[in-house]
Amino acid sequence: MQKIFAAITGVEAFVPPDILTNADLEKMVDTTDEWLLSMTGIRERHILKGAGLGTSDMAVPAVKKLLQKTGTHPDEIDMVICTTVTPDMVFPATANIISDKVGIKNAFSFDMAAACSGFVYMLAVASKFIETGSAKKILCIGADKMSTITDYTDRKTCPLFGDAAGVVLLEPNLEYGIQDHILRTDGSGRKYLHMKAGGSVKPASHETIDAREHFLYQEGQPVFKMAVSKMADISVEIMEKHNLPADKLWLVPHQANLRIIEAVGRRMGLDPSRVMVNIQRYGNTTTATIPLVLWEYENQLKKGDQLVLTAFGGGFTWGALYLTWAYDPA
Ligand code: UT7
Numbered sequence: 001m002q003k004i005f006a007a008i009t010g011v012e013a014f015v016p017p018d019i020l021t022n023a024d025l026e027k028m029v030d031t032t033d034e035w036l037l038s039m040t041g042i043r044e045r046h047i048l049k050g051a052g053l054g055t056s057d058m059a060v061p062a063v064k065k066l067l068q069k070t071g072t073h074p075d076e077i078d079m080v081i082c083t084t085v086t087p088d089m090v091f092p093a094t095a096n097i098i099s100d101k102v103g104i105k106n107a108f109s110f111d112m113a114a115a116c117s118g119f120v121y122m123l124a125v126a127s128k129f130i131e132t133g134s135a136k137k138i139l140c141i142g143a144d145k146m147s148t149i150t151d152y153t154d155r156k157t158c159p160l161f162g163d164a165a166g167v168v169l170l171e172p173n174l175e176y177g178i179q180d181h182i183l184r185t186d187g188s189g190r191k192y193l194h195m196k197a198g199g200s201v202k203p204a205s206h207e208t209i210d211a212r213e214h215f216l217y218q219e220g221q222p223v224f225k226m227a228v229s230k231m232a233d234i235s236v237e238i239m240e241k242h243n244l245p246a247d248k249l250w251l252v253p254h255q256a257n258l259r260i261i262e263a264v265g266r267r268m269g270l271d272p273s274r275v276m277v278n279i280q281r282y283g284n285t286t287t288a289t290i291p292l293v294l295w296e297y298e299n300q301l302k303k304g305d306q307l308v309l310t311a312f313g314g315g316f317t318w319g320a321l322y323l324t325w326a327y328d329p330a
Helices: 022-028 033-040 056-069 094-102 115-131 187-192 206-210 220-241 258-267 286-300
Strands: 005-014 018-021 044-047 079-083 108-112 138-145 163-173 177-185 193-195 216-218 249-253 306-313 317-324
Touching: 005 056, 005 115, 005 177, 005 286, 005 317, 018 022, 022 033, 033 258, 044 163, 056 094, 056 138, 056 163, 079 094, 079 115, 094 108, 094 138, 108 115, 115 138, 115 163, 115 177, 115 286, 115 306, 115 317, 138 286, 163 286, 177 220, 187 193, 187 220, 220 249, 220 258, 220 306, 220 317, 249 258, 249 286, 286 306
Parallel strands: 079 108, 079 138, 249 306
Antiparallel strands: 005 163, 018 044, 138 163, 177 317, 193 216, 306 317
């Protein structure tokens, strides 16, 4: 029987219009544009403003644009996955809310949590439904309103994050699509990157709010070191496994720090022009970084191009996914 691949057949994104620049941050915490640029590569990030707006409000416009662009009717979608660390609510799943707002009625939908590695994990999971014939059209959404869990009094974390949503459509293809993935988890790394309260161990209370425990907590140095070594190792592993040529490959890395991205590209032997980067304008949008950067590079991609997606994040979670691109620029 001929193998069926899960191919990305369209990508879209949404970034909210409000921008938080390094100059703005200089007025909020003890930092400088020079430190931020040299240590992170980030110049500005987008922030979703407006009362009552959540993660789904960025995902919905991205999904609507993608359905229009790919000529897909909401009724044709049979599965929706959203990966996020900032769901609209603890439950129900944000994917359910997105499906409702878009008018998707014939699908089952659920959320997946793997922090910054969520998009890579999600594509791996979704591909199995396409490969087995269980689903024909799957929306894979990465969306995060990081500004809701960012402590804007903490200079070590507040410059890093931004808000955005990205989405891809996955469909069956007999030639191109997701070829392989390697995923890993080390739960002992949770102590370096987590949110202290709001879960079942430490529910929200006056004390947890006073202690600012509903914001993201990160010890940057250990996360940085692990991100470089794990993303580089796993990307080289998948490259060697498939004999992927460094001069033709595209690297699609999670955008957490420009220094991490450049180190991974160097370890893989790639020319910087083959490494997709847009962290300068968006910061770390957690689950949205990979579709957001793919969306910006979409017009440079041609049918048959080889891409390695890689991410590292809270958990610790990390992974690499090798795919071949399924369409030429419009
Ligand atoms: O997406 C999930 C995965 N997350 C990541 O991959 C993030 C990984 N980590 C990082 O990108 C880096 O650790 C940071 C960019 C967050 C920080 O860089 P670092 O080289 O690890 O710096 P550090 O936290 O060790 O801090 C070095 C110094 C400290 O000063 P002292 O103690 O040496 O006097 C910090 O207080 O830099 C200081 N510092 C700052 N200075 C100006 C920390 N944040 C700032 C700031 N502005 N915003």
